[in-house]
Amino acid sequence: MRISGFDLAVVGAGIVGLAHALAAAKMGKRVVVIDRDPRANGASIRNFGFVTVTGQQRGEHWSLARRTRDIWESTAREVGIPIEQRGLIVTVRRAESVTVAEAFLNTEMGEGCQWLNRNRFHQLYPEIAAHDAVGALFSPHELRVESRTALPKLALWLAEAHGVTFLTETPVHSVVPPRLETSRGPVEAQAAIVCPGDDFHTLFPERIAAYRPRRCRLSMLRLASPGFRMPAPVMSDLSLARYAGYAELLEAETLRRRLAAEQPAHLANGVHLIAVQSADGSLVVGDSHHYDDLPQPFAPAEAETCILDEFARATGLSPPPVIERWVGTYGVADGRNYVIDAPSENVRIAIVTSGTGASTGFGIAEKTIADMFGRKVGGAA
Numbered sequence: 166m167r168i169s170g171f172d173l174a175v176v177g178a179g180i181v182g183l184a185h186a187l188a189a190a191k192m193g194k195r196v197v198v199i200d201r202d203p204r205a206n207g208a209s210i211r212n213f214g215f216v217t218v219t220g221q222q223r224g225e226h227w228s229l230a231r232r233t234r235d236i237w238e239s240t241a242r243e244v245g246i247p248i249e250q251r252g253l254i255v256t257v258r259r260a261e262s263v264t265v266a267e268a269f270l271n272t273e274m275g276e277g278c279q280w281l282n283r284n285r286f287h288q289l290y291p292e293i294a295a296h297d298a299v300g301a302l303f304s305p306h307e308l309r310v311e312s313r314t315a316l317p318k319l320a321l322w323l324a325e326a327h328g329v330t331f332l333t334e335t336p337v338h339s340v341v342p343p344r345l346e347t348s349r350g351p352v353e354a355q356a357a358i359v360c361p362g363d364d365f366h367t368l369f370p371e372r373i374a375a376y377r378p379r380r381c382r383l384s385m386l387r388l389a390s391p392g393f394r395m396p397a398p399v400m401s402d403l404s405l406a407r408y409a410g411y412a413e414l415l416e417a418e419t420l421r422r423r424l425a426a427e428q429p430a431h432l433a434n435g436v437h438l439i440a441v442q443s444a445d446g447s448l449v450v451g452d453s454h455h456y457d458d459l460p461q462p463f464a465p466a467e468a469e470t471c472i473l474d475e476f477a478r479a480t481g482l483s484p485p486p487v488i489e490r491w492v493g494t495y496g497v498a499d500g501r502n503y504v505i506d507a508p509s510e511n512v513r514i515a516i517v518t519s520g521t522g523a524s525t526g527f528g529i530a531e532k533t534i535a536d537m538f539g540r541k542v543g544g545a546a
């Protein structure tokens with residue numbers, strides 16, 4: 166079978182691949198998306214669906230997150246993807262965390278965010294204010310989608326509204342535009358973007374290896390509904406020492422030392438808290454971070470214990486029963502939030518290496534596609 170006539174082939178139907186397909190389709194390009202699975206099954210449907218702005222690394226990544234949030238907002242409306250939750254509440258139990266939150270609010274990243282002191286926090290959000298909570302950082306910028314249903318909807322809409330062709334159950338073996346070799350035979354496209362998630366070995370292994378990537382495995386839980394609507398996604402003190410937008414502030418060092426003394430098992434398992442809510446009331450709660458070149462499939466029970474412990478401490482709630490467990494993996498590379506590599510003029514490799522693809526993928530894709538078609542392929546940008 167000969168499959169031809171495309172301006173762009175995108176390898177990978179995760180959020181990063183779909184984001185590139187959308188950016189190119191908006192420019193009027195004829196796009197084919199190729200994935201070896203029948204539908205997205207990797208990090209992009211295993212995540213929280215939490216499009217996070219506040220806490221992303223200061224500078225370019227924070228700006229990319231703001232842009233991505235805006236694209237999610239308009240795209241979700243067009244596609245009919247429900248926004249399950251909005252905003253973010255970082256509950257705080259330590260004076261050192263208050264200092265970090267205040268320092269954050271004094272940066273440009275604090276725009277639109279506010280500090281809720283103890284009284285105000287307990288008054289506004291009594292259902293999630295633990296008795297020892299000293300306040301909370303509130304951000305209005307976030308939104309949350311249910312990734313496992315949002316991704317298939319986005320793919321279907323790209324096909325129907327933008328004429329994007331999807332080739333599923335089709336591993337790609339090589340990419341040399343205008344020809345890609347796949348399990349279904351050659352596909353012809355003038356340019357290609359490889360968005361392989363954390364598969365570093367199938368396509369361009371030497372190019373990817375130059376970034377010395379590793380993989381990170383995360384434990385995730387779904388808890389039964391607590392019986393009320395959470396006002397917003399919730400994070401906690403541990404997040405202020407983990408997310409670069411806070412953790413890279415000088416003030417975070419003292420907090421880190423206190424957490425190391427008080428919650429060593431949480432830090433050893435890379436645990437911090439994200440708790441988001443689905444339409445049926447159930448909660449997606451996580452997560453842990455274990456790094457390896459080949460993450461083991463065995464999720465340590467200690468990580469789950471730490472996640473549930475932090476949920477209880479941060480919200481004052483007894484965790485509802487666990488109704489689902491899963492692990493997910495993504496790629497990481499020291500000192501890089503994402504990699505855009507150009508093996509040749511008309512080929513890019515796009516990998517988000519900071520566990521933030523749902524929050525920054527659309528922004529990254531817009532940039533990459535503009536660069537590629539604006540300058541290199543001569544398309545009508």
Ligand SMILES: Cc1cc2nc3c(=O)[nH]c(=O)nc-3n(C[C@H](O)[C@H](O)[C@H](O)COP(=O)(O)OP(=O)(O)OC[C@H]3O[C@@H](n4cnc5c(N)ncnc54)[C@H](O)[C@@H]3O)c2cc1C
Nearest residue numbers: 177179180181201207209212213215337362493522523524
């Ligand atoms: C548990 C977990 C929670 C997370 N939470 C969040 C969150 O709340 N917010 C956030 O912003 N980010 C979050 N992340 C990170 C985010 O999910 C990832 O950054 C993002 O999904 C990466 O998308 P991707 O498209 O690159 O990869 P993937 O979703 O892994 O997709 C890659 C695709 O490429 C395909 N593929 C690879 N090689 C080939 C080939 N040779 N031929 C054909 N197909 C190929 C694969 O089959 C796969 O479908 C989380 C990640 C995990 C694991």
